[in-house]
Amino acid sequence: MQQVLVVDDELAHLNALSELLQAAGYEVLRTRQPERALAIAESAGPDLIITDWDMPGLSGVALIQQLKAHPATRDIPVIMCTGKMTSSESLETALGAGAVDYVRKPVDPIELRARVRSMLQLSASHRALLAKEEALTRQNAQLRELNALLDRQKRALHEAATVDRLTGLFNRDYLMEQLSREFSNAQRYGHPFSCLVIDVDHFKSFNDRHGHLVGDVVLRDTAQLLLRHTRRGDVLGRFGGEEFVVLLPGTPALKAAALADVLRGAVAQAVYDTGEERLQVTVSVGVADNRVGEPPNEMALLKHADEALYAAKRQGRDRVVRYTPGG
Numbered sequence: 001m002q003q004v005l006v007v008d009d010e011l012a013h014l015n016a017l018s019e020l021l022q023a024a025g026y027e028v029l030r031t032r033q034p035e036r037a038l039a040i041a042e043s044a045g046p047d048l049i050i051t052d053w054d055m056p057g058l059s060g061v062a063l064i065q066q067l068k069a070h071p072a073t074r075d076i077p078v079i080m081c082t083g084k085m086t087s088s089e090s091l092e093t094a095l096g097a098g099a100v101d102y103v104r105k106p107v108d109p110i111e112l113r114a115r116v117r118s119m120l121q122l123s124a125s126h127r128a129l130l131a132k133e134e135a136l137t138r139q140n141a142q143l144r145e146l147n148a149l150l151d152r153q154k155r156a157l158h159e160a161a162t163v164d165r166l167t168g169l170f171n172r173d174y175l176m177e178q179l180s181r182e183f184s185n186a187q188r189y190g191h192p193f194s195c196l197v198i199d200v201d202h203f204k205s206f207n208d209r210h211g212h213l214v215g216d217v218v219l220r221d222t223a224q225l226l227l228r229h230t231r232r233g234d235v236l237g238r239f240g241g242e243e244f245v246v247l248l249p250g251t252p253a254l255k256a257a258a259l260a261d262v263l264r265g266a267v268a269q270a271v272y273d274t275g276e277e278r279l280q281v282t283v284s285v286g287v288a289d290n291r292v293g294e295p296p297n298e299m300a301l302l303k304h305a306d307e308a309l310y311a312a313k314r315q316g317r318d319r320v321v322r323y324t325p326g327g
């Protein structure tokens with residue numbers, strides 16, 4: 001049942017209005033004290049308030065202003081009921097304060113019922129709209145959360161697909177993708193493009209001597225060391241096992257070999273302290289670019305770098321060898 005709060009200091013008016021509304025099927029809350037009306041409105045949350053204008057203590061206009069200032073009662077429609085509504089100024093004052101309508105005293109029962117009914121209908125649709133808006137806001141927040149979750153999952157999937165778990169560098173698949181892309185770009189724009197293949201020397205015997213776990217730590221630390229010495233734009237990844245690849249867009253073989261030697265030297269100087277032993281490893285590096293030997297595609301370039309790496313191994317390891325055709 002819809003609830004109407006009636007506020008009027010005159011008992012006769014209060015009774016008359018209450019009876020009228022009850023007869024029309026509304027539940028009536030009533031008070032003769034406008035100050036109490038605020039508390040009742042806040043706790044009961046009636047569907048409509050009808051208030052007198054002239055009341056001791058708090059006038060109807062002041063009551064409406066206070067109701068409108070409070071978030072819990074702000075949206076309750078208020079009808080001003082008074083004999084004052086003779087001038088358009090007083091009508092303007094009442095509506096300006098926040099009343100949605102007014103009725104004149106003495107109250108015409110038919111008019112009052114009609115105004116109350118239409119106001120309650122309006123208020124019900126207003127509430128339904130507010131509820132829909134709230135539901136939409138909630139759904140929007142849920143959608144935002146879902147989107148953020150999807151983004152996180154997408155990032156995690158992308159990372160799983162492109163990152164090597166042991167070292168945190170790019171993995172073989174990603175390296176191959178980038179190799180193909182950078183090779184095509186370099187060929188299209190006539191830019192130099194180099195590739196380094198870096199392999200830890202005698203890693204099998206290192207593992208045999210110190211254990212696979214220590215071997216893992218060395219691979220991880222070597223990866224970080226290589227990362228520190230490469231630039232943004234260089235693509236560094238673990239190709240597999242104890243082999244790393246660095247793609248150097250915009251870099252010819254000579255400069256790439258200089259960088260390779262910096263990387264080789266950094267690895268050779270690094271000391272891995274196991275607590276019991278201070279261990280060192282070296283790397284051999286093969287260097288090739290898209291000019292020397294004119295590799296027709298990215299796989300040929302990689303093969304050139306691999307051939308240079310094996311030449312470095314043959315020549316005694318811990319060194320950098322540049323690819324030369326027929327060499």
Ligand SMILES: Nc1nc2c(ncn2[C@@H]2O[C@H](COP(=O)(O)OP(=O)(O)OP(=O)(O)O)[C@@H](O)[C@H]2O)c(=O)[nH]1
Pocket residue numbers: 166199200201202203204205207211212213214215216219240241242313317
């Ligand atoms: N700890 C560790 N070892 C690995 C990993 N992947 C490959 N290896 C080891 O790396 C070693 C590579 O050995 P080889 O390919 O024979 O080469 P090498 O002993 O390094 O000898 P050269 O390359 O000729 O200097 C093997 O013993 C592999 O088990 C890894 O993820 N962790």
